[in-house]
Amino acid sequence: MAGRIPQQFIDDLMQRVDIVEVIDSRVPLKKAGREYTACCPFHNEKTPSFTVSPNKQFFHCFGCGAHGTALGFLMDYEHLDFVEAVEELARSVGLEVPREAGRGDDAQRSQNALLYELHMEAARYFQKMLREHPRAQAAVDYLKNRGLSGEIARDFGLGYAPPGWDNLLNTLGRDPARRRALAAGGLAIQKDNGDLYDRFRDRIMFPIHDRRGRIIGFGGRVLGDDTPKYLNSPETPIFHKGRELYGLFEARKQVRQLDRLLVVEGYMDVVALAQFGVRNAVATLGTATTADHLEQLFRVVPEVVFCFDGDRAGLQAAWRALENALPVLREGREARFLFLPEGEDPDSFIRKEGAEIFRERAANAIPFSDFFFEHMAEAVDMDSIDGRARLVEKAKPLLTQLQPGIFRRMMVHQLERLAALPAGELSGLSGEEGAAARTPRAMPPDRAGRDGLSPVRHLVALLLQHPGLAARLDNPGVLRRVRRPGIDLLVELIEYLQVNPHVSTGGVLEHWRGSEAGRHLARLAVQRLDLDEDRIEHEFDAYAELLLQEARREQAAARLRYLESRRPSEWSEAERREHMELIQGFKRPPGSRGEG
Numbered sequence: 001m002a003g004r005i006p007q008q009f010i011d012d013l014m015q016r017v018d019i020v021e022v023i024d025s026r027v028p029l030k031k032a033g034r035e036y037t038a039c040c041p042f043h044n045e046k047t048p049s050f051t052v053s054p055n056k057q058f059f060h061c062f063g064c065g066a067h068g069t070a071l072g073f074l075m076d077y078e079h080l081d082f083v084e085a086v087e088e089l090a091r092s093v094g095l096e097v098p099r100e101a102g103r104g105d106d107a108q109r110s111q112n113a114l115l116y117e118l119h120m121e122a123a124r125y126f127q128k129m130l131r132e133h134p135r136a137q138a139a140v141d142y143l144k145n146r147g148l149s150g151e152i153a154r155d156f157g158l159g160y161a162p163p164g165w166d167n168l169l170n171t172l173g174r175d176p177a178r179r180r181a182l183a184a185g186g187l188a189i190q191k192d193n194g195d196l197y198d199r200f201r202d203r204i205m206f207p208i209h210d211r212r213g214r215i216i217g218f219g220g221r222v223l224g225d226d227t228p229k230y231l232n233s234p235e236t237p238i239f240h241k242g243r244e245l246y247g248l249f250e251a252r253k254q255v256r257q258l259d260r261l262l263v264v265e266g267y268m269d270v271v272a273l274a275q276f277g278v279r280n281a282v283a284t285l286g287t288a289t290t291a292d293h294l295e296q297l298f299r300v301v302p303e304v305v306f307c308f309d310g311d312r313a314g315l316q317a318a319w320r321a322l323e324n325a326l327p328v329l330r331e332g333r334e335a336r337f338l339f340l341p342e343g344e345d346p347d348s349f350i351r352k353e354g355a356e357i358f359r360e361r362a363a364n365a366i367p368f369s370d371f372f373f374e375h376m377a378e379a380v381d382m383d384s385i386d387g388r389a390r391l392v393e394k395a396k397p398l399l400t401q402l403q404p405g406i407f408r409r410m411m412v413h414q415l416e417r418l419a420a421l422p423a424g425e426l427s428g429l430s431g432e433e434g435a436a437a438r439t440p441r442a443m444p445p446d447r448a449g450r451d452g453l454s455p456v457r458h459l460v461a462l463l464l465q466h467p468g469l470a471a472r473l474d475n476p477g478v479l480r481r482v483r484r485p486g487i488d489l490l491v492e493l494i495e496y497l498q499v500n501p502h503v504s505t506g507g508v509l510e511h512w513r514g515s516e517a518g519r520h521l522a523r524l525a526v527q528r529l530d531l532d533e534d535r536i537e538h539e540f541d542a543y544a545e546l547l548l549q550e551a552r553r554e555q556a557a558a559r560l561r562y563l564e565s566r567r568p569s570e571w572s573e574a575e576r577r578e579h580m581e582l583i584q585g586f587k588r589p590p591g592s593r594g595e596g
Helices: 007-016 019-024 070-077 082-092 105-132 137-145 150-155 167-172 176-184 248-254 267-275 291-298 312-328 346-353 355-363 368-378 385-399 406-418 455-465 467-472 476-481 487-499 505-511 516-525 533-564 573-587
Strands: 030-032 035-038 050-053 058-061 159-161 188-190 196-198 203-209 215-222 230-232 260-264 281-283 303-309 334-340
Touching: 007 082, 007 505, 019 035, 019 050, 019 058, 019 070, 058 505, 070 082, 070 505, 105 159, 105 167, 105 176, 105 203, 105 215, 137 203, 150 267, 167 176, 167 196, 176 188, 176 196, 203 248, 215 267, 248 267, 248 281, 260 267, 260 291, 260 355, 267 281, 267 346, 291 303, 291 312, 303 312, 312 334, 312 368, 334 355, 334 368, 346 355, 368 385, 368 406, 385 406, 455 467, 455 487, 455 505, 455 516, 455 533, 467 487, 467 533, 476 487, 476 533, 487 505, 487 516, 505 516, 533 573
Parallel strands: 260 281, 260 303, 303 334
Antiparallel strands: 030 035, 035 050, 050 058, 159 203, 188 196, 203 215, 215 230
């Protein structure tokens, strides 16, 4: 694997990149005061609610809630992963991305580069064989009988692996290193005696691309009665079945703005649907749909439709997909289930009914929540108290896998309704703290914000949106004495901003990207504070002073505990006076005159 990108390089990159230029080159922006606006590229709208702040190096949509940095925008808009987005931004400003070299990194990168090269050469070879090999007519006839055009075969790079044990080996394995790489990449198999032979023989070949368009593996469909009917590349350094999806690269290439992806069972389903103009289908590679698959899909679209046969096997596969979807679902992500008539698959159904009927069925597929509760309710007697209690017990461990948030709360509310329970009876399942835990600690009326945030979170939000405020605190480390959630992150943020006084909001978020703290910071970066410009410093000072007072009281309490752990007879005269002053200090309300 390639070495890790140094955090310092990412920090420096965010200083050099201008988010306005990055976004404007893809979504035309209009100047609006100190910010720029556009119609949001992540949801349909007529009135612009998408704003870009050059000062904060941050974008935010007030319509759908999308927000982030230049890196985040590239990841969402161009469907890039983090490393790809860093490389694209670095290229745009003329920088080369450094790597923290680890032992074996260079050798592994060299090996992977050879594997990518051999897979591309193999794809060209298979495509050539489909056109030229004497035995290829059987493959051509099969594809034509399935209704596939030459155009679709070209779009998906279909090919043919001819019969024989060493066709590919003799063509690509020109030296021992390449022959070893063919085995490492799964294109050849090694016998016990060390000899190699071709893995794919007399099969129609389907190249599998990664998100960047590189060929990383193949699927082969047998022409005769041999088994297995479908044969996939094995796990290799560049190919992992549980992460890759057949057809995703082609779908993104054909449809610029995807809003829905269909998950079907096989290569031919994907290709056959494309033949009828349905170009948004993908297939897993011989495995159930995993959480990694779904994370990848939801990075591209907000809605995923699972398409299964309507028989028992299809229902079982759909339930497995639902269970795997639980940890990755949340508000803004929607999963649906499309069940075809028994005996039909997407290929046969679309040939009989046509593309419009198929699209209509996909658009009206069963929502996740309906399928979940219908399936659960089928196994219990919903007319009895015992059955409804059983429903709750069966649903609990599944609902706890959902991420805390609105979607999970709504699922819990639906379970309460179905079980005929009072609203709020299952509030513990929502995954969030109770109302008492969420109530902020009391603050002096003149320092109570209108945003409902605790003092710590309010200060973090102020610092994120106005990083220069960090210079107003001389010794932030003393705040660590305060016993409030988030205080360590607040101190860490202040110290980081003091060392990096010119960093933007976007730069701060990228510094903490991928961490739990980063997720909290991202939410607070878009918090509405409703403060006039001339009140920002006053607000910051007031909240900071509140916490400083708490820190001083904690320090005083620690000193008092130390003194009282000893016998009074052991105290010096100065310690006696100190003890009296500490006692008197704790009798005064916080913030009153004379508090030390």
